[in-house]
Amino acid sequence: xxxxxxxxxxxxxxxxxxxxxxxxxxxxxxxxxxxxxxxxxxxxxxxxxxxxxxxxxxxxxxxxxxxxxxxxxxxxxxxxxxxxxxxxxxxxxxxxxxxxxxxxxxxxxxxx
Amino acid sequence: xxxxxxxxxxxxxxxxxxxxxxxxxxxxxxxxxxxxxxxxxxxxxxxxxxxxxxxxxxxxxxxxxxxxxxxxxxxxxxxxxxxxxxxxxxxxxxxxxxxxxxxxxxxxxxxxxxxxxxxx
Numbered sequence: 001x002x003x004x005x006x007x008x009x010x011x012x013x014x015x016x017x018x019x020x021x022x023x024x025x026x027x028x029x030x031x032x033x034x035x036x037x038x039x040x041x042x043x044x045x046x047x048x049x050x051x052x053x054x055x056x057x058x059x060x061x062x063x064x065x066x067x068x069x070x071x072x073x074x075x076x077x078x079x080x081x082x083x084x085x086x087x088x089x090x091x092x093x094x095x096x097x098x099x100x101x102x103x104x105x106x107x108x109x110x111x112x
Numbered sequence: 113x114x115x116x117x118x119x120x121x122x123x124x125x126x127x128x129x130x131x132x133x134x135x136x137x138x139x140x141x142x143x144x145x146x147x148x149x150x151x152x153x154x155x156x157x158x159x160x161x162x163x164x165x166x167x168x169x170x171x172x173x174x175x176x177x178x179x180x181x182x183x184x185x186x187x188x189x190x191x192x193x194x195x196x197x198x199x200x201x202x203x204x205x206x207x208x209x210x211x212x213x214x215x216x217x218x219x220x221x222x223x224x225x226x227x228x229x230x231x232x
Contacts, residue, residue, distance in 0.1 A: 038217070046224075050218055100161065100174055103151075
């Protein structure tokens with residue numbers, strides 16, 4: 001199975017909004033369980049942290065500045081009101097129609 | 113609060129078997145509501161899903177690992193384990209254990225990760 005496709009890096013200034021894309025296929029991101037899609041934030045040396053699940057839902061304690069969406073085989077994570085602590089790596093993850101799970105290659109967010 | 117903690121050797125020789133254990137606290141691996149998962153991250157690279165075990169012992173593996181991997185559960189110790197055979201330098205990675213609620217494909221709790229280096 002191939003990893004989902006994310007841009008290697010994105011950047012933005014404090015207060016701005018940025019969007020990270022995650023592209024897959026009709027067998028994963030656009031598959032029949034197409035709401036089984038998540039986003040994770042990872043700071044250096046730390047474990048990933050779930051920030052979005054089932055495309056648009058935020059776990060308890062996650063800022064409303066983080067939002068998710070999906071159309072067809074491509075999903076997006078938007079971070080509004082960018083803050084210095086948002087600088088991290090971001091990964092998408094999806095269910096696949098073969099019943100396995102697949103992640104994206106990760107996107108490094110730099111807050112300028 | 114659920115906590116997961118990986119343990120095992122940090123150095124494994126090529127062609128040998130990598131063995132890691134994940135100890136769960138604040139929750140039970142005997143719960144039917146979760147899949148207990150292994151994920152790895154190679155240096156400077158992304159996340160790679162290895163597979164999961166259910167409390168019944170049922171498993172689901174990434175086809176890329178299928179011939180080399182075994183994930184098992186020990187409900188008496190509230191642990192689950194990863195065995196990866198015939199390792200090479202390409203298996204050098206940080207290995208994470210994680211919990212996945214059924215019917216979601218999300219990973220809501222993660223261990224801190226443990227670095228395993230494959231080298232002679």
